[in-house]
Amino acid sequence: MRTVLMASVRRYARRYVAAVLAVVLGSAFVVVTATIASATKAGMLNDLATAYRGADVVVTGLDPASADRALARIGTASVNASAYPAVVVGGAHLDDVAVGSVASHQSLRWQHLSTGRYPRASDEALVDAGAARQNGIRLGERLSLDGRDYRVVGTSRHANGHLAAAVYLTWPAMQRLRDQVSVTDLVVGGSDAGRVRGVVGSATVEPVDAYLAAQAKRMTRNVDVVATMLLLFGAVAFFVSILVIANTFTVLLAQRQRDFALLRCVGATRRQVMRSVRLEALTIGIGAATLGTVLGVLVGRLLLVLAGHVLTALPVGRAHVGWGWLLAAWLTGVLVTAVASVLPARRATRVDPLTALRPLGAVDVRSRAGAARLALGMVLILAGAAMLALAMLGHLPLVMVGGGAISFLGLLLLGPVIVPACIRAAGLLTGRLLGVPGRLATANAVRNPRRTAATAASLLVGTTLVTGMVVGMATIRAAVDTAMDADHPVDVSVVGTRALPADAARRVAAIHGVREAVALRGVTATSDTRGARLGPTTVVALPAASDVPRGSALSHLAPRTAYVPWSLMNDFAQQDRLTLTAAGRSVRLHVVGLGGIDGGIVVSQATLRQLAPQAGVRGVWARAGDHADADTVGTRAADLARAWHAQAAGGLKQRAYVHLQLDVMVYAVLALLSVSLLIALFGIANTLGLSVLERTHEHALLRALGLTRAQLRATLAVEAVLLAAVTSLIGVVVGSVYALVGVRTLLDRALGDEAIHLTLPWGQLALVVAIAALAGLAACVLPARRAVRVSPAAGLAVE
């Protein structure tokens, strides 16, 4: 049997391409994941070690005051602290700028100087080179942190890690940021834990090695969580691989039934044939898994080199992929192939020799889904649906995952009924549009329901997951947008302490990306509350009814109410009333705290008229278009603000940042799922290729009867596109349902009582179907080329 085995592998090697590719991609994916995870870990540990280079002892659990006291009593020490003050550079507000500390002792400074020098005085700052480039900060420029000015005296090489920040100040300078500051730790050089412990009292004192070990453990645990999630996508890819491989084997072995029958006739036992088939599968699995593992190592290396050059924000270190990982990836590949071939092998070798040798036996490839299979499918779908309903009612994520898996399995079992029925329905349209090729394609696509369903299954997994992801994220995005509307109602705000030019609104509206701008009238007023008196504050009013603010927070400004930015609320000590006074006129108002209205107190127009009947233009609020570039709009608004001695602010950057994060998440998941989709498409190409081989004679007959090459090509293209598009359409529907369940189960609670509406991103869903259809078209290129190359005479001669 060895000769038969090796000859079979050689002879049919090309027909195994899809199976091999599926395993190669799966194994490679696991190895690449492991490589990146290990490199990220190494990078993080490297950053960590760099940041504590000169330290011997680390003290944690200090507040700024106790840290400062300890610092005074220890010789060589430095406080690592962080703060997020309001940062203004050249008139522009910067969001989420981290401020860190730089040691005054040279041995404890971990930042590498790029240009200039380290800060010494408490009004000097060091800026991270990456942050400087991003925000256009130059050496010698002035930064305002919480209203105090600092001069940039140096830039440091871009760093990552938990001590890294955009701006570094000396510890005395940092202390001026007061309650903004939180102390990470105190590092001590040239001392030991015992001596330090005597000085700092109750704080935790650790030798640096112990501290780093604990930190490393925490960080790598995070990486491991991410790696595990990545491997879930690997598992999906392998699941799809099993479907593709099993289908390949089923088709291939059915075509070779006469070979097996002949072997049986010349004396091979059923077990020998089965063994031969299994060994064949194993040989292919081993070959493909080896190829995949090697490819994974190479691609992993390549990605790391790329990441090192392109994604400087990622901590990338040297990758050490253990033999365990390589072995696991390899073994999984081999096992997947072996498991996928078990059923097809049993089915193919069960046929008795004489049946298989009958000449017409090979032609009738129609098969029907067994009744038992259908019944089981129905039961699984119902059970899964019940679990999903339970999960939604009780917010039970695990029940949801179980219900999803069970119902999907049921769906796959019902595939031989559902998929051909849908294709037939869609085929009515293609038949009408494309005539004979359209009708032939439909007939071909449904003639073997089981094969059709098996081919569709692999694509269904991918499109369902993609849709679930896309719909889920669109829903989250809509919910987040609603929340953002409340927190950041104004995209761009330019508010000054003096009058703005009369055409200010027009000038802001002229910024590329701004859709609409509205002028705010206002006045400088003093505000009094019980017990506190504030300096001059800008008070502005929005003209009646404006579309500029988002959400409902600012659409109805109540009379006799002051909408006070959260940043000023502290100064009002949570008082519920305040009195505004301007030029001798006063109004007494209710206080309502409101986010996202930087720059001044907002009142209704009637209130402003009471306070200052002749109020001039004091500010502009603007709303950006949907695809505005937040950075450009922000910079241009800041330029105007500077010219008008006003301050620019607004939620546009924040909104863009949140959208970017959501987009990155969607794209990352889509990229990861694309491996599974790719495997599924190889599966379609493969099935189509094998069907084309099977139908050589039929195609020759059709060509003899007058089907042109172009029509034959069209027939195959329509078949592939029908299969891919209809399958992805089913996937879109099923995925949307799963997304609904997922949102109800997971998000209803997370986002509180606010009603969450399932948001269907029609454009993106149409794109899923369109991409699948195009991919189907791509999948038919090679099989079609092979099919039309056969001349009718040659095709008719094929036995």
Added chain:
Amino acid sequence: MTTTQQQTGSQQTALAASARDLVRTYGSGETAVTALAGVDLDVAAGRFTAIMGPSGSGKSTLMHCLAGLDTPTSGSVVVGGVELAGLDDTRLTLFRREHVGFVFQSFNLLPMLTAGQNIVLPLELAGTPVDRVWLDDVVGVLGIEDRMGHRPSELSGGQQQRVAVARALISRPDIVFADEPTGNLDSATSLEVLAFLRRSVRELGQSVVMVTHDADAAAHADEVVVIEDGRVA
């Protein structure tokens, strides 16, 4: 064979097909095989012609070349007044659609279409409307009216071949080629199918060329051409 050769020149219009110095070789160099080594042949219109020869004689290749299924290495073929040499694949296909009908030995019908759909397939491919009267005529002559809705797997071998004959006649081609139409049938059914081919010549005025290695089958034809080693014997 002499009869048909005598008609050459004097009755051009009565020729369904003709071949001149037809050569077909497969492969090249040492493995080259010559299937046709210079065949001259005329097929009379409205007659039942049999091309006979042992297997490997080149009779199927001759039929494939005459029917525009295969491209000869050299020589000329004229069918229904159309010179086939120099036609590209699409033109040849359109030629077959309009001028030629086929009956093959096996795998004659498309398994996913019903008998009725199989019969009108050539018309659908050509985008020609179905002539209902003619369809009923043909189906009636062949006695398969009650089989139109069945799929090939539900028909007997003889019924399948009758459906194939109906399909070959439906577009009223200039010539029908039948390649071993009785090769897979028992003798009674064979006789039946041969009788139908005969009837289609006699009653419907169809030109039919049948390729066979079976002398009994050839005996039903008006003319018999014997091919041996790629030449007309």
